[in-house]
Amino acid sequence: MRVLVYGAGQLAQMMYLAGVPLGIDVQAVDVKDDTVVHPVSKRPLEQNLVQAIESSDALTVEFEHVPERLLEQAAKTDKLMPSMDAILVGADRVREKHLLERFSIPNCPHRIVTHLDQLDDCVKTLGDKLIIKASRDGYDGYGQWRLKDASQLESIKDALSGLDLEAVPLVVEKMLQFERELSLIGVRSRSGEIKVYPLAENLHHNGQLHVSVAPASQVSEALAEQAQQIFTTLAEGMQYVGVLAVEMFQCGEELLVNELAPRVHNSGHWSLSGAHTSQFENHLRALVGLPLGDTRALSPSAMINVIGCSTFSRDLLSIPGCHLHWYGKSVREKRKMGHINVTADSYAQLGEKLHKLSGYVPTEYFPELEKEADRLLTFK
Structure with missing residues (x-):
């Protein structure tokens, strides 16, 4: 089986790594020049885009802003998942608002x-x-x-x-007053099977995600059901196939949808260490028609983005349950260079581990880390 991903960044790389154990060959397209490349080495492969499309069982994207000419070419094959319409919703906030209104989903x-x-x-x-x-x-x-x-x-x-x-x-x-920002990562298969991951709580700094904790703490059954219903309405309404991320504001016991991402998503990276089946594996399973994997959390987890820096001690790996995922990019301001996943047996233990982690990284690039560690420690 083969899946072709439009975009050759870290999400394509993580899809490739998830595909290897399943026997799914993942290739990537550098959308700047239509070159088909290996998702990890970025080495050009010995086939052109037309040949890669023909030899693939499914086509997908790692980001919404794929040139429309490429999406149109892909859509004609009936292999593109999610659909071109769903991808364009994620690329255009006006389309996104119209979609939410069409399905009567609360938003800002x-x-x-x-x-x-x-x-x-x-x-x-x-x-x-x-x-x-x-x-x-x-x-x-x-x-x-x-x-x-x-x-x-x-x-x-x-x-x-x-x-x-x-x-x-x-x-x-x-501009709303809200308690916190949450996101739901869910997946729908070609046969219509739906599974969702636990809600994640997200901390942003200057408009960029810095830390996600999953499962989010203090989530009522009613709130979790509300989030799942929002996902189900969207996924079924769009006849969606693959992973879809829904970012939301919690206002009391009401969830307002902020943004949609028609792809695997940064706030779901915790699932690589903290869930039975990662979002990347489940995305591939959905695309090629395999049964979806278990989305339950194994333990409390945190995902910490490494943004704009590469100078930190790799000795952070001495922390039990700590995993580094490096993307191999050149350093640039506000660029996501990699992420760190940390798992623990409890929220309080997770807070302790995040405090230890803060000793290995430059504070100025991780402004939310100690604050979130302190919050988690309150669950003792």
Whole structure:
């Protein structure tokens, strides 16, 4: 069996590693030049894209922003999973909002803006605390602006004045007071089988995910059922195949969907060490028609992103239950260089291990680590 992944980054690499024990050969496409490469070495393979498509049993993506010409080519084969429509939802916040509204899924109060003058109406209807997002090409905090009070409106308009809002509209959301950010990773197979992982609690810094803990603590049965119903509605409504990530805000006992990611997702990396079957293996199983694997957590786990640095002590591996996943990239500000997974027998023990971990890494690149360690220690 063979799966071709559009995108040749760390997610394709982790899919490749998950595919080896299953006998699934995973290849990748460098979408900058359409070259078919090995997902780990990035070495070009001896076939062109057309040949790779023909020899593959399934086609998939590792990120949403694959050029549409490539998605159109892939969609014509009926091998692309998830579908082109589902992938484009993840690449365009306007499409995403329309999808959520179509399925009556609660999300942040918002307006779609195609002209700067409409921002005044947004302030009137949504209030003067707003998050303004580019509808395309925004991720990890890029393409976002925050209005904290009405006095900032003119300066934000100036900052946005050079944008073609008719071509790329803005999504303007009310800035909500929420308890925490949660995400649900789920998977749907070609036959319609659905499984979901436990909710993960996510800590962001400057718009970028730094730490995920799963299972999230203090999740009521009603909240977990609500999250699963949201996933099921989306997955069945889109006839989705593969892993889908749903990022949510918890406001009391209500979940509001923030973003969708039609692919394996950063907040599911904990599953490599902390679940019976990783999100990467389950994605591949779904694509090629194998039964889905067990999504239950083995133990409390934390995933810590290594962002913008490579200078830390590999002696962190002396911590029991600590695993390093390195992506082999050159260092760049805000670039995800790798991640660290830590498992423990309890939340309190996990907090102790995260405190130990903080001694091996430069504090300035891991600003959420000790704070989360302290929080977990309260569960003693």
